[in-house]
Amino acid sequence: xxxxxxxxxxxxxxxxxxxxxxxxxxxxxxxxxxxxxxxxxxxxxxxxxxxxxxxxxxxxxxxxxxxxxxxxxxxxxxxxxxxxxxxxxxxxxxxxxxxxxxxxxxxxxxxxxxxxxxxxxxxxxxxxxxxxxxxxxxxxxxxxxxxxxxxxxxxxxxxxxxxxxxxxxxxxxxxxxxxxxxxxxxxxxxxxxxxxxxxxxxxxxxxxxxxxxxxxxxxxxxxxxxxxxxxxxxxxxxxxxxxxxxxxxxxxxxxxxxxxxxx
Amino acid sequence: xxxxxxxxxxxxxxxxxxxxxxxxxxxxxxxxxxxxxxxxxxxxxxxxxxxxxxxxxxxxxxxxxxxxxxxxxxxxxxxxxxxxxxxxxxxxxxxxxxxxxxxxxxxxxxxxxxxxxxxxxxxxxxxxxxxxxxxxxxxxxxxxxxxxxxxxxxxxxxxxxxxxxxxxxxxxxxxxxxxxxxxxxxxxxxxxxxxxxxxxxxxxxxxxxxxxxxxxxxxxxxxxxxxxxxxxxxxxxxxxxxxxxxxxxxxxxxxxxxxxxxxxxxxxxxxxxxxxxxxxxxxxxxxxxxxxxxxxxxxxxxxx
Amino acid sequence: xxxxxxxxxxxxxxxxxxxxxxxxxxxxxxxxxxxxxxxxxxxxxxxxxxxxxxxxxxxxxxxxxxxxxxxxxxxxxxxxxxxxxxxxxxxxxxxxxxxxxxxxxxxxxxxxxxxxxxxxxxxxxxxxxxxxxxxxxxxxxxxxxxxxxxxxxxxxxxxxxxxxxxxxxxxxxxxxxxxxxxxxxxxxxxxxxxxxxxxxxxxxxxxxxxxxxxxxxxxxxxxxxxxxxxxxxxxxxxxxxxxxxxxxxxxxxxxxxxxxxxxxxxxxxxxxxxxxxxxxxxxxxxxxxxxxxxxxxxxxxxxxxxxxxxxxxxxxxxxxxxxxxxxxxxxxxxxxxxxxxxxxxxxxxxxxxxxxx
Numbered sequence: 001x002x003x004x005x006x007x008x009x010x011x012x013x014x015x016x017x018x019x020x021x022x023x024x025x026x027x028x029x030x031x032x033x034x035x036x037x038x039x040x041x042x043x044x045x046x047x048x049x050x051x052x053x054x055x056x057x058x059x060x061x062x063x064x065x066x067x068x069x070x071x072x073x074x075x076x077x078x079x080x081x082x083x084x085x086x087x088x089x090x091x092x093x094x095x096x097x098x099x100x101x102x103x104x105x106x107x108x109x110x111x112x113x114x115x116x117x118x119x120x121x122x123x124x125x126x127x128x129x130x131x132x133x134x135x136x137x138x139x140x141x142x143x144x145x146x147x148x149x150x151x152x153x154x155x156x157x158x159x160x161x162x163x164x165x166x167x168x169x170x171x172x173x174x175x176x177x178x179x180x181x182x183x184x185x186x187x188x189x190x191x192x193x194x195x196x197x198x199x200x201x202x203x204x205x206x207x208x209x210x211x212x213x214x215x216x217x218x219x220x221x222x223x224x225x226x227x228x229x230x231x232x233x234x235x236x237x238x239x240x241x242x243x244x245x246x247x248x249x250x251x252x253x254x255x256x257x258x259x260x261x262x263x
Numbered sequence: 264x265x266x267x268x269x270x271x272x273x274x275x276x277x278x279x280x281x282x283x284x285x286x287x288x289x290x291x292x293x294x295x296x297x298x299x300x301x302x303x304x305x306x307x308x309x310x311x312x313x314x315x316x317x318x319x320x321x322x323x324x325x326x327x328x329x330x331x332x333x334x335x336x337x338x339x340x341x342x343x344x345x346x347x348x349x350x351x352x353x354x355x356x357x358x359x360x361x362x363x364x365x366x367x368x369x370x371x372x373x374x375x376x377x378x379x380x381x382x383x384x385x386x387x388x389x390x391x392x393x394x395x396x397x398x399x400x401x402x403x404x405x406x407x408x409x410x411x412x413x414x415x416x417x418x419x420x421x422x423x424x425x426x427x428x429x430x431x432x433x434x435x436x437x438x439x440x441x442x443x444x445x446x447x448x449x450x451x452x453x454x455x456x457x458x459x460x461x462x463x464x465x466x467x468x469x470x471x472x473x474x475x476x477x478x479x480x481x482x483x484x485x486x487x488x489x490x491x492x493x494x495x496x497x498x499x500x501x502x503x504x505x506x507x508x509x510x511x512x513x514x515x516x517x518x519x520x521x522x523x524x525x526x527x528x529x530x531x532x533x534x535x536x537x538x539x540x541x542x543x544x545x546x547x548x549x550x551x552x553x554x555x556x557x558x559x560x561x562x563x564x565x566x567x
Numbered sequence: 568x569x570x571x572x573x574x575x576x577x578x579x580x581x582x583x584x585x586x587x588x589x590x591x592x593x594x595x596x597x598x599x600x601x602x603x604x605x606x607x608x609x610x611x612x613x614x615x616x617x618x619x620x621x622x623x624x625x626x627x628x629x630x631x632x633x634x635x636x637x638x639x640x641x642x643x644x645x646x647x648x649x650x651x652x653x654x655x656x657x658x659x660x661x662x663x664x665x666x667x668x669x670x671x672x673x674x675x676x677x678x679x680x681x682x683x684x685x686x687x688x689x690x691x692x693x694x695x696x697x698x699x700x701x702x703x704x705x706x707x708x709x710x711x712x713x714x715x716x717x718x719x720x721x722x723x724x725x726x727x728x729x730x731x732x733x734x735x736x737x738x739x740x741x742x743x744x745x746x747x748x749x750x751x752x753x754x755x756x757x758x759x760x761x762x763x764x765x766x767x768x769x770x771x772x773x774x775x776x777x778x779x780x781x782x783x784x785x786x787x788x789x790x791x792x793x794x795x796x797x798x799x800x801x802x803x804x805x806x807x808x809x810x811x812x813x814x815x816x817x818x819x820x821x822x823x824x825x826x827x828x829x830x831x832x833x834x835x836x837x838x839x840x841x842x843x844x845x846x847x848x849x850x851x852x853x854x855x856x857x858x859x860x861x862x863x864x865x866x867x868x869x870x871x872x873x874x875x876x877x878x879x880x881x882x883x884x885x886x887x888x889x890x891x892x893x894x895x896x897x898x899x900x901x902x903x904x905x906x907x908x909x910x911x912x913x914x915x916x917x918x919x920x921x922x923x924x
Contacts, residue, residue, distance in 0.1 A: 008371020012381075015364045015444070019388060022399040022441070025409035029402035077299035084292040095303045101552045102311055103502025105519050106541045109526050110310025113317070121305075136306050143307075173291060195390075202393045204505035205519075209526055216505065219394040223401075223509050231402045234395035238387075245387045461654035464621060465714075467641035468648040469668035469721060479667070483658040565657040565703060 023238065030231035042232035049229075055218035059207075062131070062214065063200035066138040067193045070146040073139065075189065078150045079181060082159045096147045099140055108137055108206040130210055137206045142199050146192040153188020157181075187251050194244040194251075201240055311545065317538035330539035339521065343543065346501055346518040349432060353439035354496035360440070361447025362489060368448075369455045382452065385445035392442045397509035400438045404429045430511050438510060439503070443496050450495070454488040454562065484565065491558030498551035502544065518544060570633075572597040572757045573618070573725060578627030580613050580781075587613050589781040591627075595774075598755040600748065602768040605778035606804070611761045612729055614778075618759060619727055620644050632724055646725040647718030647756075651733050653710040655702040661687070661713050662698035668721035686716040689750055708739040715747065719754065726751065726758040732767065740764075744771050765805045769793065777801045794850075799922045802848055809854065809891040810922075811847040815839050823847070826887030830864040832916050846922040853918035854893040856882060856904070862913040870908045884910050 033041040046052050081089055099107070111133055115123040123133040159181065166176045182189075204216030219237070223230040321327045334340070368378045403410050406423060414420045428434060458481055466476040504519035513520055518540065524530045525537040571594035580588040588610040595601050603611035616622045618629055620641035628637045636644050655664050662683050669679040684694045690712040702710055711731055718726065728747070732740040748771040751758050762768050768775050769789040776786045777800075785797040796802035813825040818841045821833040825847065832847075839845060855862055871890060872883035879894045880903045891912060897903075904910065 004370075005372045008367040008373050011363050011367040012371070012373060012377065015360070015367075018444075019384065019441070021410060022403040025403035026399040028409050029407075073299050073302050076295040080292040080295035084290075085296065088296070092299070095300075095307065097552065097556075098303075098307050098311075101498070101548050102307075102545055103504070103519065103548060105502070105504055105522055105526075106314065106544055107307070107310060109522065109537070109541055110314050111306070112526065114310050114313050136302075139302075140306050198390050202390070202395065202505075204393050204508070205523075209523070216394060219398075220505075220509055223394060223398055224512075230398040234398040234402070237395035238391060238399075241391055242387050245383060245390075248386075249383055459652065459654065461650045461652050462656060464619075464641070465648065465650060465654040465717075466656075466667070466671075467621075468619060468644075468646055468718070468723075468727075470642050470645070470671045471667070472642060475671055479670075480656045480658065484656075565701065 023235075026231045026234050026238075030228060030235055033228040042228040043236075046229050046232045046236070051218060052233075055213050055215045058213050059201050059203075059215035062135055062138060063197045065135045066142060066200050067196050069135060069139045070142055070192065070196055071189055074143070074146045074150050074192075075182070075185070076177075078147060078154055079159065079177070082151075082154055083163060092147070096144045099143050104137075104141055104203075104205045105209070107140060108209045111137060112209065124210075130212060134206060134210050134212050134214070137210075138196070138200045138203065141203070141206075142192075142196040145195045145199070149188045149192030149195070150185060153185040153191075154181075156188075157184045187254055190251050191248045194248050198241045198244040202237060314538045314541045315545070317535055318542035320535055320538075322533075322535065330533075330535045331542070333533070333536050334539050334543055338516070339540065342516045342518045342521045345432070345516060347547075349436055349439065349507075349517060350497045350500035352432075352436045353443050353500045354493050356436070357440050357443025357496050358447050358489065358493040361444045361492075362451055362485075364444065365448045365451045365455055369452055370458075382449065385448045388445040389442050389449060392503060393505035394509040396438060396441055397506050400429060400434070400441070400510065404434070404437070430514060432515065435507055435511055435515060438506060439500050443500065446496060446499065447492055450492045451485070451488060454485055458484060484562070487558040487562035487565075491555045491562070494551045494558070495555045498548040498555070501551070502548055568594040568596055570597075571595055571630075572599075572632060573759070574628075574630040575614065575618065576628045576630070578614065578617055578624040578629065580610070580617065580622060581625045587781055588617075588624075591778075591781070591783055593776055593783065593786060595757050595759070597757055598752075600751055600758045600760065600771065600773045602760045602762060602772040602775045603778055604762060604765060604768040604775050604805075606763060609778040610781040611776075611778045615727055615729055615759055615761050618725070619646055619648055644725075645721070645723050646727055647721070647723035648727045649711070649714050649718050649729065649731045651730040653702070653707070653714050653734075655710055655714055655717070657702050660699050660701055661692070661705070662694060664702070664713060665717045665720050667717060672721060682720055686720045687713075689719075689753075690716045690746070692716075706739075707735050708743055711735065711743060712746070715750070719750070719756070723756070726756045728758065728760045730761055730763070732762070732764070740767070747771070769805070777804060779804075796920065799846075802920060802922060807851055807892065808920075809849045809851060809893075811849070811886065811889045811891070813845045813847050815841050815843045815845060817841055818843075825866060826868075826889065828866040828886070830866065830916060830919075832919055832921070837921065848920040848922050849891065849914055849918060851891075851893045854891055854912050854914045856884070856893060856895050857911055857913065859913050862915045864916050864919075865911055865913050867909070867911050870904050870906055870910050873903050873906055875903055880904075882910075884912055886912075 030042045031038040031040065033039060033045070077092065081092055112124065115121050115133060117125045123129040123136075162180055162184070163176055166180045171180070201215055203214070204220060207214035208217045208220065219230070219233055222233060318330050319326055319328065321329060334343075364381070367373065368381050400408075402408055404422075404427075405411065408429070411422055414422060429438075462480055463476055466480060471479070502519065504517075504523060507515060507517055508520055508523065513524065522537065522540050522544070525540065529537070531537065573593075573595040575591060575593045578588060578591050579586065591610070591614055593601065603614065605611050613622060617624050618631075620636070620639060620643075624637060628635055630636065631644070631646075656667065659667065662680075665683045665686050666679050669682060674682070683698075687694045687697065692709060692712060697705075697709075697713075702713070705713065714731075731747070732744055735743065744767055747760075760768070760772065769792070772789060774786060774788055775792050777784045777792060779800050785792060785801045787795075792801060793806055796805065802808050811825050813823040813830075816822045816824045816829065818839060821831050823830055823832050823845060858865065866886050868884045868886040868890075870882060871885040872881075874881040875897075878897050880897055881892065881894055882904060883890050883892050893912065
């Protein structure tokens with residue numbers, strides 16, 4: 001179907017143009033800081049900016065804590081749901097769908113109202129408490145992706161059979177989870193972790209409304225006041241996201257494949 | 264003592280004897296899932312419920328429908344209307360362009376590396392929302408943007424003279440497409456994969472032309488997935504704020520920005536009205552997601 | 568053949584350097600049921616797809632009903648095809664699936680409905696019960712029958728089946744293949760049936776084309792294929808074969824030494840000289856345990872395995888370095904032979920196949 005191939009190339013070409021031109025334009029813009037000649041000045045300014053380093057560092061730290069929290073919440077839950085509590089699965093899947101239904105701004109609005117200084121859990125009373133609340137908020141946003149990644153990883157390795165085999169050989173629960181299950185879902189967990197990282201780094205709404213010095217609000221501030229630095233920041237942000245996604249793709253190649261039983 | 268009765272989970276549940284009889288230890292599985300559920304209740308369900316309840320309360324805490332009624336005031340209605348328009352435009356356009364690209368890479372006879380590269384890129388681009396995206400489009404189609412300048416220099420055509428402005432409804436829609444199209448591609452490609460080659464061959468042996476096959480089989484099979492994803496894209500755009508905030512600031516008053524301003528500084532002078540606005544958002548995105556799930560279940564059932 | 572309905576003439580199919588079908592020819596009479604039988608990769612599906620029009624032959628021609636269809640597109644050939652994976656359209660009901668070819672051809676609704684009801688009756692899935700069901704609500708066997716009805720509804724000139732039973736359970740396979748055969752005979756439609764299962768091919772075909780390496784090794788009736796295999800491949804692929812090695816001890820009298828014993832194979836030596844090695848093959852049913860009238864060749868050996876299968880007892884007899892497998896009926900009065908017992912086997916020299924590589 002020759003004509004079909006022509007349209008396919010045309011569609012792909014137009015699509016590629018739409019997606020690459022803004023990237024090229026942003027890159028070009030970011031190199032324009034020094035009058036008349038292309039230079040990396042914008043990048044130098046950005047990377048040397050104390051506020052960049054602080055806010056980026058803050059977000060990276062927040063991302064790490066979010067990932068840890070996410071793993072601690074999701075991995076045991078996904079494991080036990082698969083193994084012993086399959087009838088709870090619809091409830092859990094509904095819960096993991098909620099962060100996609102309820103916009104982030106509504107979630108953080110709820111936090112502000114519920115966890116203020118005069119609530120039983122006064123997260124917002126202190127800066128430290130607010131930081132914790134922000135991490136919690138991030139974990140909530142990343143929950144659907146983390147759960148799906150871990151659940152897919154568990155489905156690949158046939159949890160029930162592995163657990164029974166380990167138990168027959170005399171293993172206790174800790175051994176089973178740490179030496180049998182976790183190594184096999186590590187790839188899936190890491191995929192979820194990188195996705196969480198990408199989400200946290202770019203997040204704006206929660207950090208802004210909770211007044212935390214994260215990377216998102218810093219980006220917004222830069223955009224309001226500067227001309228060339230935002231473009232450099234956009235390129236940096238895109239590169240980080242691209243890096244995370246590529247790592248996920250790379251990892252998925254090393255994920256355990258399901259053993260085939262037929263033939 | 265390890266409970267090894269895994270093959271009968273129902274028995275494992277029902278026959279859990281009182282804690283005292285088994286030695287004051289809860290069945291491990293409940294301990295394992297407890298943190299997850301506790302977290303979900305404390306940080307997802309309760310805050311949302313708090314807002315929902317608050318939407319129906321006045322400042323003293325009594326039940327009232329006034330807040331919902333107050334949503335009818337012109338500025339708020341305008342905000343909802345603009346949000347709906349932007350979400351609608353970006354979801355329809357994003358869906359159509361996305362499905363065209365998806366068909367091109369799956370069935371277009373293109374080299375196989377294009378498909379995996381596009382899918383990887385789509386995964387990245389669908390997450391490249393927010394502030395950096397706004398910067399990117401400003402750098403492209405802003406007054407000093409590369410494309411604006413190039414069009415002016417090469418063709419003498421100044422797009423801003425035609426009334427175009429990146430800081431507008433269409434500018435925002437165009438920017439939203441950057442994450443809407445990839446989302447559509449990522450979701451619809453598996454559905455297109457599900458169109459089996461044998462169906463086309465069977466249709467050919469039964470005398471159908473390519474167009475007839477598409478009209479009678481492919482489009483009806485893809486339709487629920489397509490429509491469901493359009494709705495998902497709609498909900499996705501409706502709840503987005505960061506991109507709009509960074510691009511148009513508060514000049515384009517979409518609902519999330521209105522809510523943002525309200526949370527920040529109570530611009531509406533009625534705290535409970537903020538709850539009502541949030542309530543309205545959840546109703547819209549909630550309905551959209553219900554439809555999405557309904558459509559997806561239907562199409563999955565067919566393609567079993 | 569007098570006036571073949573389907574004529575495949577010297578077709579060849581190459582993908583670049585790789586030739587999948589070497590030089591395949593076959594004529595099928597009107598109403599004939601021909602099976603293409605062979606292992607995976609032998610080219611049988613490729614030939615079928617060339618007849619359907621999904622692949623274009625690199626060389627050769629295909630004629631259907633006297634017309635050259637080699638360059639026609641699949642939707643112009645009026646052939647019916649049934650696929651291994653059923654390929655029912657998931658968005659259409661059973662009735663709508665069966666009506667598809669009729670709708671495409673522009674048949675009036677009333678006529679199409681009648682035809683659909685008729686076809687569903689032929690496959691024993693009455694329209695009032697099954698007509699409005701969707702494919703996902705049917706079992707594999709039911710789906711395949713609907714696929715058959717769909718293919719036959721537009722009254723095609725030719726019926727092509729591409730391993731239609733491979734995805735089904737064993738029991739369903741047996742009953743469905745008989746149903747396919749009886750429908751085919753009732754309608755009198757020329758049919759090509761591709762399979763790798765020799766029992767399927769043997770039980771329902773008028774003729775079988777055994778294929779290997781892109782070529783037809785032998786084309787014949789099931790009886791011919793089984794009892795007079797033309798090549799070693801055919802003999803091995805179809806049915807079980809016992810293989811013995813022998814040396815010609817006296818070519819003039821036809822004596823062949825097999826292990827410790829000797830047999831007389833008068834007409835089978837085909838010019839082999841004394842001292843040549845031969846490969847002899849025998850079907851299990853050609854061998855008897857002990858001496859039997861009419862089976863004059865005898866060899867002595869020792870029983871190495873006995874499997875009691877109920878009405879059949881499968882016995883393996885070692886003859887020096889070779890062994891043969893034969894079946895004997897269970898006799899309630901006497902116990903089965905014991906492993907280690909000395910035994911004699913007998914067969915008729917006429918039943919021996921001398922294999923050439």
